[in-house]
Amino acid sequence: MHSLSLKAALRVAGAMGVLVVAIRLAGVMLPVWGMVLLVVVMGASAYAVIHRLLAERLELARATLEQIHRYDFENLEATNLDEEGDELNALIDQVYQTGVGVEQKMRELQRIEHYRREFLGNVSHELKTPIFSIRGFAETLLDGALDDERVRQSFVEKIQRNAERLGNLAEDLGEVARIEMGELKMTMEPFSLLRVVREVVESFEPLAQSKAVTLGNQVPEDLPPIAGDRERIRQVLTNLVDNAIKYNNAGGHVEVVARLVPSSQVKVSIVDDGIGIEPEHIKRLTERFFRVDTSRSRSQGGTGLGLAIVKHILGAHDSHLMVESSPGRGSTFGFSLPTVREEG
Numbered sequence: 001m002h003s004l005s006l007k008a009a010l011r012v013a014g015a016m017g018v019l020v021v022a023i024r025l026a027g028v029m030l031p032v033w034g035m036v037l038l039v040v041v042m043g044a045s046a047y048a049v050i051h052r053l054l055a056e057r058l059e060l061a062r063a064t065l066e067q068i069h070r071y072d073f074e075n076l077e078a079t080n081l082d083e084e085g086d087e088l089n090a091l092i093d094q095v096y097q098t099g100v101g102v103e104q105k106m107r108e109l110q111r112i113e114h115y116r117r118e119f120l121g122n123v124s125h126e127l128k129t130p131i132f133s134i135r136g137f138a139e140t141l142l143d144g145a146l147d148d149e150r151v152r153q154s155f156v157e158k159i160q161r162n163a164e165r166l167g168n169l170a171e172d173l174g175e176v177a178r179i180e181m182g183e184l185k186m187t188m189e190p191f192s193l194l195r196v197v198r199e200v201v202e203s204f205e206p207l208a209q210s211k212a213v214t215l216g217n218q219v220p221e222d223l224p225p226i227a228g229d230r231e232r233i234r235q236v237l238t239n240l241v242d243n244a245i246k247y248n249n250a251g252g253h254v255e256v257v258a259r260l261v262p263s264s265q266v267k268v269s270i271v272d273d274g275i276g277i278e279p280e281h282i283k284r285l286t287e288r289f290f291r292v293d294t295s296r297s298r299s300q301g302g303t304g305l306g307l308a309i310v311k312h313i314l315g316a317h318d319s320h321l322m323v324e325s326s327p328g329r330g331s332t333f334g335f336s337l338p339t340v341r342e343e344g
């Protein structure tokens, strides 16, 4: 096992033997036992020194590399070799650090793999539900329901709703894929929040009316321009206002509020007095496909991806989503963006 030490010992002993013979040839007389003792002592010392200095630590490096090779990171232990060690200590430390790095990479790959499988499973589940519904309604219509005017109308509407859901899903999945691949490019420029909120509120008027929800805009006229990607912030507002209407009751209210806060930031809040969210669900809201009430979300055309997209967009603006909610009383979703000082 300790062949390095043994080889070194044999070489030193051999060298000593040659030296002793040379001394003898030079006429210096040493007793034979003395010469043998000298050779043996030198060989043994060489063995001990080499073994102590090199072999033990080389063995440690070898064992660590073997663990890495077997992906056995459980037993990968930091070698407490003194910091001011020699090159060999540095090498062992390097081997250990490599092991730690490989372990981190493996964990990351496992996490991504797990995530990918879960995502694919979710996507296939999300696709199946509307496709099965469409197929079911179409088959029932073809099997005779086409002749019943009332059933016909309602089934075609259901087919249309499910097709809409598929469309929403395709759109949100495309968006998530772009975000995941790092293709979410922001064009930061100053823009008027008031103008964007006006447009968003206007576009949601029909939906709000159909659900008997009042929609209000309380962004002050004199708010300074804010910095961000206008179209992406519009997307954030669209998702939040859409949710505030969807998860509301008839007679409910939704307000978009903005105010200047210290450190030149504008805090934007979408306030509703709708169904609210139980505290234990709040931290999961931005997870992909998470819904508090799946059937309610689906019946409203929800994909469970909206808030995940919102989180990414706000993250790209160095901002984050703030959520306050109380079940049965309503929710406030908010975020902050920096203002841009106007010239002059």
Ligand code: ADP
Binding pocket: 239, 243, 244, 245, 247, 272, 274, 275, 276, 277, 285, 290, 291, 292, 293, 297, 298, 301, 302, 303, 304, 305, 306, 307, 308, 331
């Ligand atoms: P979805 O497409 O289901 O609306 P989101 O990612 O936008 O997906 O939202 C995730 C879930 O968070 C929703 O399914 C809903 O349960 C909950 N949620 C979001 N906004 C609100 C809100 N304003 N009030 C109550 N619940 C909400």
